[in-house]
Amino acid sequence: MPAFSAKAHSNHAQCYLVRRSRRTNVPSIDHTAQVKLFEIRQQLIEAYRLARSAATRISLKRALTKMGELDVQTDAMVSQPHSTGPLPAENIEKLPEACPEYWSDPISDRIYFENVYKTQPCERIPLDRLVELLLYAETCEQATYLIKRVREVYPKLGIRLALRNTTDRAGPCGRWRSVEVFTGANDEATTWLRLAAASRTKYTLVGRNMVDMTHYTDVDRMLRVMNNLSVDVVGGAIRLEPEGRWYPGCYQSTVRNFTIRLHPGHDMSAQSCAYCDYIASPFLVRRDVFQQAMSDSSMSGPIPFVQFFLGGLHNIDSNRVLTTVACVDVLFHVAGAxxxxxxxxxxxxxxxxxxxxxxxxxxxxxxxxxxxxxxxCEEAGINCANFKRAGLIVPGCCLEELANCVKGFLTLAAEHNVSTYIVDGTSLGSVKIYGGFLPWERDADIRWDARRHSTLSGSIRGQLQKRYQCELGPLEMESKYGLNFTVCSQFPNQTCVYFDLRTINNWRIHLSGVPAVASQRRWGLKSPTSVAINGFWATTLFNPGRVLRHQYGDNILGHVQHWEDFGYNSSWDPYTNVELAPFPPCPTNAIPHSCLSENYLPYGNIQFQDFQV
Structure with missing residues (x-):
């Protein structure tokens, strides 16, 4: 998603509002209020982009229309009409980085449409003083060809070249004019940072995967967009060489539920440039911005650039949020299949x-x-214990381990004709999340027929360990009546015996042996009720929604974390009977995308489900 820092929002709004006040007679309102309205509009646009419900989108669109009626069109993503007059007053004190362009008559060039946009003559900073090109080549032959092609379009542009091999079958590398060469390099983040550090210009054109150049790689156009839209990165479309396949190369991203999703497309644009989270093309960027946002690592190929574009956006190892566009008319020639x-x-x-x-x-x-x-979890280096804290969502791979033992026990119990049913938070997860565990789960709760305790102590115990790597603890007496279930059953809600079931990483499953299997109450119907839980159908009480509403109060579909996270002694403490409660604050040292309060609403389950961007 396009992300804009508060500072970028504010500066952008202020500059636009100053320009706008010079050319309109709209009654002035408080400048701070104008900036705030601009920021609110941006937030509404962001909410519209993320909304999944049609009704929600309609409501947000109406709100945006109301903003339009206030004439607060302060968004630089709305294309401004071209003026062929003199440069704006704020640029008079210094030379511009690019001259303005204007749209002429398309009929005069209706065959090729090459030169309809014209450049307005102006005195400007020379291109070679503004931009240097960073390149990578595998061989001298590749480097020689690419430099030759660049020089045909940009004879004076400085080049920093990283070269993997200095000799090949085509012969040793020759001497290239205005090219600084770094040898023995790999196509990885460290190499690109090294090239940028050697550069001396304000901007660098990061030529990732670039294998050729034509005049369609229009650096002046990119500079113009950089200044007009006040963005951090400008890229373009890509053409695979030699196949000739064209792609816009713009992607949106989400990071949620411990999943990164990258999906092609855009939902905002300006001046024929799409706002993107990630772009596949080479790109123009301010050198200092690139050095700040590019992580020094041995990650190679597109991976370090995914980190570069998304790291700040999702607050991972970077606090620099990049605003990135890809202009469809700017064409880069990159390596093909x-x-x-x-x-x-x-x-x-x-x-x-x-x-x-x-x-x-x-x-x-x-x-x-x-x-x-x-x-x-182990492969990804995820320590599940770090996420079993107030304010955090638990990774799905951690819940899989809990689910494995729950399903293992229920499967073995069914094989040995031991009646079971899920209760409490485990049943609540299946109702609230539509077939899953609560994303902040700490344990699981299962009741079983206490009279079958010897079966659990015997064959089920061994098979739990062998088939599911789950460890069943010793039988514990929960009442003074021991194994006298006739007497124990005379006391309501009485658990007679108990087993503790643990996973490898110490998830705990409470196995409570009861004298009366409440799930067998069927009200004259044939089968007990079962609910889906992580791909498995588990028996529960006849009307689970009613049971849970009576047990926890309103609103059981709203989200309240585990009682342990609030310091209560048990789930019987009356903390859940609320219509709406905010999530606890996020711990200061937490992974940002795992924070409930910053990434999730305290109601609704679609946000926890698996769906595309």
């Missing part, structure tokens, strides 16, 4: 993504294709 450098997001092997997964503490990456990479 014949080269390993031509690997796109979907073609990049799973093993290359693992360093990013570990860095972000996520265990799943979904890419166009669709490609779905998954790792275990």
């Amino acid at each position: 014949a080269s390993w450098r031509g690997q796109g997001l979907a073609e990049t092997p799973k093993s290359s993504w693992l360093p990013l997964a570990r860095k972000w503490s996520i265990n799943r990456i979904v890419l166009p294709g669709p490609v779905d990479h998954r790792w275990t």
Whole structure:
């Protein structure tokens, strides 16, 4: 999603409002209020982008229309009419970085449409003083060809070249004019940072995967967009060489439920440039911004650039939020399928993504294709204990371990004809999340027929360990009546005996032996009620929704974390009978995308489900 820092919002709004006040006679309102209205409008646009419900989108669109009626069109993403007059007053004190352009008569060039946009003559900063090109080549032959092609379009542009091999079958590398060469380099983050550090210009054109150049790689156009839209990064479309396949190369992203999703497309644009979270093309960026946002690592291929674009956006190892656009008329020639450098997001092997997964503490990456990479918690370096805290969501790979033992016990109990049913938070998860565990679960609760305790102590115990790697503790007496279930059953809600079931990483499942199996109360119907829980049908009480509403109060569909997170002694403390309660604050040292209060609403379950961007 396009993300805008508060500072960027404010500065952008202030500049626009100053320009706007000079050319309109709209009655002035408080300047601070104007800026705030601009920021509110941006937030409404962001909410509209993220909304899944049609009704919600309609409501947000109406709100945006009302903002339009206030004439607060302060968004630079709304294209401004062209003026062929003199440069704005604020640019008079210094030379511009690019001259303005204007749209002329398309009929005069209706065959090729090459030169309809004209550049307004002006005195400007020379291009070679503003921009240097960063390139990578595998061989001298590739480098020689690419430099030759660049020089045909930009004879004076400085080049910093990283070269893997200095000799090949084509002969040793020659001397290239205005080219600084770094040898023995790999196509990885460290190399690109090294190239940028050697540069001396304000901007760098990061030529990732670039294998050719034509005049369609229009650096002046990118500079113009950089200034007009006040963005951080400007890229373009890509053409795979030699195949000739064209792609817009713009992607949106979400990071939720310990999953990164990258999906092609955009939902905002300006001046023929799409706002993107990630772009596949080479790009123009201010050198200092690139150095701040590019992590120094050995990650290679597209992976370090995914980190570069998304790290600040999702607050992972970077506090620099980049505003990025890809202009469809700017064309970059990049390596095609014949080269390993031509690997796109979907073609990049799973093993290359693992360093990013570990860095972000996520265990799943979904890419166009669709490609779905998954790792275990251990592979992704996720310590489940770190997320069993107030204010945090638990990774799905951690809940899988809990689910494995729950399903294992229920399966074995069914095989041995031991009646069971899920209760409390485990039943609540199946109702609230539509077939899942609560995303902040701490344990599981199952009741079983106490009279079958010897079966649990015997064959089920051994099979739990062998088939599911789950450890069943010793039988515990929960009442003074011991195994006298006739007497024990005379006391309502009495648990007679108890087993503690533990997973490898110490998830706890409470197995409460009861003298009366309440799920067998069927009101004259044939079968007990079962609910879906993590792909498994488990028996529960006849009307689970009613049971849970009576047990916990309103609103059982709203979200309240586990009683342990609030310091209560048990789930019987009356803390859940609220219509709406905020999530606890996020711990200061938490992974940002795991924070409930900052990423999730205290109601609704779609946000926890598996769906596309």
